Amino acid sequence: MTGRTQTRSLPGGWDTPHWMPTNGETVRRACGEDFDAVRVTADLAAPALAALGPRTGPVLANHTTRTWVFLVPLGAAPPGRWTLGVRVMPRGAAIGIPPIGATGGRDIHWAVPPGQGVTHADDLKRILTGPLPPAAPARRVGGQASADTPDSTRCDAPDRPRRLSPALMKVGELLLAGRSDAEIAKELSRSVITVRTHLRQIGNLFNAPNQALKATALLAGGHLLPPAVQMNAPDLAPVDLAVLRVLAGISRDAELPVELRPTGTFLDYVDGLRERCAARTDAHLIALAAAWGLLPTLTGLVTAKEQT
Template structure:
């Protein structure tokens, strides 16, 4: 740590790996990690945060849009430990409080968990926004979605990745991601599972037709599906599943048991099997004469 009151440059890969995250993703990730987060740097001028993780634990490259693992040797500015505010680089979480593990951070940044209530915003204030997982699926929009958005949404429900949708529709991956972002903005749905739930609950798309039968699911499995779809609150989960890691592990297990390719596909399958009737009641009502 610098002792002369000035920011010093340190190379990634020696004492730490560095994961650079855009400001819009940083606060939800920090809230999901919990109170034992390791060192986190913030820079409000560039609107980027940097999570410092143990060295050699995060291979360089892009995890998802807006998240990049800095390459070995890249210089990171390290401010004095007392620098905990301001517009330029400072500590959002000072060293010494805990450790951020790269595998958990990756799952949070690329996984289904939305922001939590009371999460610190990038301006240092506290957000009182209701967490997306505590909101019900978005209500029906009076204006129908465009054919392009509906086609992308249909493939999303079928479990296609961005690249697969791009190939299927002969569109660039950037265009596909733009359409997915538009769907998310319409329904305030920040992840795949909530986008799928909103498309189904609003009657914009029907659940996909599948030949496989639903596996035998326990009540705790249904509770996880309901939270993943934004129908129930996190507080309705069993205590042992409320930490981020166990919840994500349970979702991974459900995807495998249900032969679901993605979180969105898992929600769509659950709706097809009648496990999430809230998501299909409005669509069924629309079909009534």
């Protein structure tokens, strides 16, 4: 992708850059070393990919967090947020790089594997900040459609990107701050019924039925940033972090110890975790964890060194 990048041939005829894993496992790579990365909410990424055409460079997709990451040549992407739902990952932020054969599934995989072309950052920014065309039919990689690639048969990939209204953004911001429905209504001078309608709209937009998943969708999609925090992150054990990931919907129950998998026990554990983190609600707990860098897939702010 850059002058520094070397390629090698892997089985299947792909020409892959040197930073690709060859042991069949996903590895962490830091942005700003071999490539720049632009994180895009799935509903913006799908039509953008169609507009870029067949010579698109590497693109990662994560169906669980509904985010895509376009890898572009090193130093080519102007930093910061380009538009709502689009953010250039900061230098040193760690992202998962799956093996070349990972072209489907709910977790991180290749929507477009390396070796097919190069995405020019200027073209990507022009497309993402301008009017987006409708999403094209599913692109097939290695004979299989990517799980996050737009497809008319999928109900979770609409033709138009989801953009939150100012009212939904404000309700979402207060949700992340741990406000109750009544507190949000009072602060916005709205009725509780109106606030609950807005929360239900956010849930419907992102297929997020509960507070925690709404918080995940708002953060992972780049719609809102985590709230400012006044305290340092408490010392959390690996099981605590596993509970946070499952609560946020970015990991499955299988990651939990057996004794925590039944719903009641899990929810009791979440209650205790909320208290230890001084979180008012489940959504606030997710937002705090993101602000502390404990859920890096929601913010992209944790460096590769911090991941090890």
